[in-house]
Amino acid sequence: MTEATAGYLSIRDVNKVYGxxxxxxxxxxxxxxxxxxxxxxxxxxxxxxxGKSTLLQIVAGLINSTAGExxxxxxxxxxxxxxxxxxxxxxxxxxxxxxxxxxxxxxVFESRGMKKREIEERCGEYLGMVGLAGFRKHYPWQLSGGxxxxxxxxxxxxxxxxxxxxxxxxxxxxxxxxxxxxxxxxDLWARQGxxxxxxxxxxxxAVFMADRIAVLSSRPSTVEMVVDTDLPRPRDAxxxxxxxxxxxxxxxxxxxxxxxxxxxxxxA
Amino acid sequence: xxIAASLTSGELTVKSPVRRKLFGxxxxxxxxxxxxxxxxxLLWEVSAARGWIVSDNWPRFSAVxxxxxxxLLSGELAEILGSTLYRMLAGYAAGCILGVLFGLVLGSNRxxxxxxxxxxEIQRTLPSPxxxxxxxxxxxxxxxxxxxxxxxxxxxxxxxxxxxGVRGLDETxxxxxxxxxxxxxxxxxxxxxxATLPAMTxxxxxxxxxxxxxxxxxxxxxxxxxVGNYLMSMQYAMRADSMYAAVICLAASGYILNRVFLRxxxxxLHWHHSMQAE
Numbered sequence: 001m002t003e004a005t006a007g008y009l010s011i012r013d014v015n016k017v018y019g020x021x022x023x024x025x026x027x028x029x030x031x032x033x034x035x036x037x038x039x040x041x042x043x044x045x046x047x048x049x050x051g052k053s054t055l056l057q058i059v060a061g062l063i064n065s066t067a068g069e070x071x072x073x074x075x076x077x078x079x080x081x082x083x084x085x086x087x088x089x090x091x092x093x094x095x096x097x098x099x100x101x102x103x104x105x106x107x108v109f110e111s112r113g114m115k116k117r118e119i120e121e122r123c124g125e126y127l128g129m130v131g132l133a134g135f136r137k138h139y140p141w142q143l144s145g146g147x148x149x150x151x152x153x154x155x156x157x158x159x160x161x162x163x164x165x166x167x168x169x170x171x172x173x174x175x176x177x178x179x180x181x182x183x184x185x186x187d188l189w190a191r192q193g194x195x196x197x198x199x200x201x202x203x204x205x206a207v208f209m210a211d212r213i214a215v216l217s218s219r220p221s222t223v224e225m226v227v228d229t230d231l232p233r234p235r236d237a238x239x240x241x242x243x244x245x246x247x248x249x250x251x252x253x254x255x256x257x258x259x260x261x262x263x264x265x266x267x268a
Numbered sequence: 269x270x271i272a273a274s275l276t277s278g279e280l281t282v283k284s285p286v287r288r289k290l291f292g293x294x295x296x297x298x299x300x301x302x303x304x305x306x307x308x309x310l311l312w313e314v315s316a317a318r319g320w321i322v323s324d325n326w327p328r329f330s331a332v333x334x335x336x337x338x339x340l341l342s343g344e345l346a347e348i349l350g351s352t353l354y355r356m357l358a359g360y361a362a363g364c365i366l367g368v369l370f371g372l373v374l375g376s377n378r379x380x381x382x383x384x385x386x387x388x389e390i391q392r393t394l395p396s397p398x399x400x401x402x403x404x405x406x407x408x409x410x411x412x413x414x415x416x417x418x419x420x421x422x423x424x425x426x427x428x429x430x431x432x433g434v435r436g437l438d439e440t441x442x443x444x445x446x447x448x449x450x451x452x453x454x455x456x457x458x459x460x461x462x463a464t465l466p467a468m469t470x471x472x473x474x475x476x477x478x479x480x481x482x483x484x485x486x487x488x489x490x491x492x493x494x495v496g497n498y499l500m501s502m503q504y505a506m507r508a509d510s511m512y513a514a515v516i517c518l519a520a521s522g523y524i525l526n527r528v529f530l531r532x533x534x535x536x537l538h539w540h541h542s543m544q545a546e
Binding site: 057082084086090094097098099107111139 | 441444446449451459462465539
């Protein structure tokens, strides 16, 4: 099989065009090709509105691409595969406000014919992983933003995915909480042997977390370059950010993005 | 010291803190609303007793209370009220079920929406009492007709709100259901239904008073039972006290039904922000 050699998760020549027919067609994504290895942490870095979320939703099987294909473990993705879970940027809209923290996590177990007792046990287990064991009976809206995103992370892990798709998951929380959550996700990634695709516009976050970074251009989005971060693991919230390699990489990426943005302005 | 003087000097707070506290506290409780009602009823009583208004159609309020008490005790008024409430609740239930059903289906299925909604849009602009006379020809003058017209009046607000609720559902919720692989039925049951519940109950709350209105109108136009019919009979018979007694019983029923509804709504939507204001 050719797929076996092609990598674990392949994004092949994916295009997305909106509108068309009578209206003006907008090309959001143009010939995006990326290979993700099993167990890898890949960050997709791009400016706001460049179609990053669209790309991730296509990978997740939540929306269709106009052309191209996504292949996971040798199978083309046409609907959300059970081994892949999408974590939304807007955690407050993704959690169910009428369910307690525990019941939110239980959502993924309910359709599996598990006993109530077992569900409770499993929920406790996953909430413990994200440090929310004491908040099982709370409602999401009683928690802070960072805690809500932790609930969403626990729920995503409860679905026992092999691949986690993170759509700017830390962009709506404050800076300190963001650092905490980044370390939490890195820890869970290493412990669970996950493959992670992270979408972000935060250069610092991409460099700190990922093995590789794919830089997207603005609309129509193409992959401009892919860089290896080459930073040692486990990453440390403070130490890693002070390494020369970290600073150099961040410098190069920010310079690249700024330069492009200014070039765009001159064109316009 | 007169209150007027204090008020004009603007020093009411300084000169009579006790008085200010008393009235201030009263104004801030539910009691203040009840006091206004009590005062108006007292005015009614006094105006009839003192002969400020002299008319056979203006009995004392106390006489009306006595009539209501006797009517309820003898079972006559109770039975009449009961038959009205029975039809009202039957029509209300039917209208709510249909409104929710159509709202959910048309809100989530575009093809059915295009086919059915124009018809509903026409139906809901029709004043319900206007179609009673033609409906009598088909459904007669019995319970079927009255329950049917109540249902017709209840349907639009429940439908419109449910439909709007489904249409306004956040995309993220539906994508969440998708990424966790929920079936269509589970998505409806566990996501769409609870998320739309606040909109549904808002519609049902409006519909509740409409149901009572239509129940009474239906009885006034046709049939031989219920409060609407009783009101008309008492008017012809010039029995003002019984007429007012029926109106008061109706008002009390409406008030109680509304309170029960709010209680239930609160229990069902305890998680919703609109319920956390107080």
